[in-house]
Amino acid sequence: MKVVIVGAHPDDPETACGGTIALLAQAGHEVVVAYLTSGEAAEVRTQEALRACEILGARAVFLNQIDGQSEVNNARYEEMSCFLFQEKPDILFTHWSIDSHRDHRNCSSLVYDAWMRLGRQVALFYFEPMTGQQSQNFAPSDYVDVTPVLERKHEACFVHESQHVRDWYEQVHGRMEVFRGMESGYKFAEAFVRHIQSADVSLTILRENCA
Numbered sequence: 235m236k237v238v239i240v241g242a243h244p245d246d247p248e249t250a251c252g253g254t255i256a257l258l259a260q261a262g263h264e265v266v267v268a269y270l271t272s273g274e275a276a277e278v279r280t281q282e283a284l285r286a287c288e289i290l291g292a293r294a295v296f297l298n299q300i301d302g303q304s305e306v307n308n309a310r311y312e313e314m315s316c317f318l319f320q321e322k323p324d325i326l327f328t329h330w331s332i333d334s335h336r337d338h339r340n341c342s343s344l345v346y347d348a349w350m351r352l353g354r355q356v357a358l359f360y361f362e363p364m365t366g367q368q369s370q371n372f373a374p375s376d377y378v379d380v381t382p383v384l385e386r387k388h389e390a391c392f393v394h395e396s397q398h399v400r401d402w403y404e405q406v407h408g409r410m411e412v413f414r415g416m417e418s419g420y421k422f423a424e425a426f427v428r429h430i431q432s433a434d435v436s437l438t439i440l441r442e443n444c445a
């Protein structure tokens with residue numbers, strides 16, 4: 235299967251679903267990670283994102299919006315639709331729409347609109363970059379056991395040295411991995427909300443392929 239993850243900034247896909255990306259790639263699926271913005275210090279952050287994707291086994295794509303100034307307008311809707319139409323994913327991941335960061339909300343809105351224009355045929359899953367601080371009212375429908383690839387996920391997150399991800403990871407994402415694990419019965423988990431109208435693809439494919 236073809237999997238596309240669209241995140242607002244370099245480090246969002248890695249911290250929110252880096253374990254799931256690693257598992258999907260390991261199971262032989264084609265995984266593309268698209269970054270809506272390249273962040274301030276775009277050159278540095280682009281290099282960090284490329285390295286992170288290499289570690290996770292994904293291909294990086296940069297959609298070239300500006301960090302903190304992402305736009306939602308007709309041209310941007312068109313751009314996202316064209317991108318996803320060309321990539322033709324079977325599974326699509328993006329930001330949960332209730333989020334304190336404007337770029338995260340904009341990213342979610344652009345992808346949701348494109349998903350509808352693609353006929354809602356793609357399995358759409360929402361991820362949580364920082365629940366409690368950024369993503370809110372997030373009630374997961376799907377969990378992925380990321381215990382086997384946790385170290386690789388962390389390695390991919392920590393290459394974002396310009397964001398000092400290593401320094402605050404344990405206090406934020408580390409807690410989320412533990413808490414979502416407690417909810418789902420795994421040691422460490424990532425959690426998702428599946429759009430109820432999307433194609434009936436369950437993330438249990440990971441359990442079957444990676445057992």
Ligand SMILES: [Zn+2]
Nearest residue numbers: 242243246335
């Ligand atoms: Zn972000």
